[in-house]
Amino acid sequence: EAGVVQSPRYKIIEKKQPVAFWCNPISGHNTLYWYRQNLGQGPELLIRYENEEAVDDSQLPKDRFSAERLKGVDSTLKIQPAELGDSAVYLCASSQRGSGNTIYFGEGSWLTVV
Amino acid sequence: DAKTTQPTSMDCAEGRAANLPCNHSTISGNEYVYWYRQIHSQGPQYIIHGLKNNETNEMASLIITEDRKSSTLILPHATLRDTAVYYCIVKDNAGNMLTFGGGTRLMVKP
Numbered sequence: 001e002a003g004v005v006q007s008p009r010y011k012i013i014e015k016k017q018p019v020a021f022w023c024n025p026i027s028g029h030n031t032l033y034w035y036r037q038n039l040g041q042g043p044e045l046l047i048r049y050e051n052e053e054a055v056d057d058s059q060l061p062k063d064r065f066s067a068e069r070l071k072g073v074d075s076t077l078k079i080q081p082a083e084l085g086d087s088a089v090y091l092c093a094s095s096q097r098g099s100g101n102t103i104y105f106g107e108g109s110w111l112t113v114v
Numbered sequence: 115d116a117k118t119t120q121p122t123s124m125d126c127a128e129g130r131a132a133n134l135p136c137n138h139s140t141i142s143g144n145e146y147v148y149w150y151r152q153i154h155s156q157g158p159q160y161i162i163h164g165l166k167n168n169e170t171n172e173m174a175s176l177i178i179t180e181d182r183k184s185s186t187l188i189l190p191h192a193t194l195r196d197t198a199v200y201y202c203i204v205k206d207n208a209g210n211m212l213t214f215g216g217g218t219r220l221m222v223k224p
Contacts, residue, residue: 048210
């Protein structure tokens, strides 16, 4: 069974440019998460989806960040415009109710803003 | 979710057992203990979780004290590839997010 798939794996952009990350969760997982991980720190939740509904986006900086999960499967996370402080790893994760609710992570998308 | 406390770093000799402690003194009755690890440049990897009984799988064993205020993750025969940051997280199994602390940086040495 395929795990959580993310792309791109690495991205370098200049500040003020837009960037987008894509995530394909594990098949059948209805809950999808986006986390951000700064260097040397643990991941922090940005947004959580239940199917296509964003049920927790309290930590998402809404002035420049947006996310969507059309059809309740794949998701994209966008930053526009990017700032130097957005350099981080963006992790997507998914889980399924009824299977212990264990959360599984993708490999992450490494963003460097220069 | 309850907060956890872990040592910042630990060393272990290759081939020996690695015992990683975690304190979760404020854990409530319906909260599980989850362990994840993160190898450099990879996403967090699920290892094991438990409620009150000890658990074992192909990766590790989880020992939870009777009062549930602490636990130990055991890697029975550590290899160099087990070098990673190990996170202990307490979560209600109905809860929908993981709150990560700083974790323990385990260095397995030859």
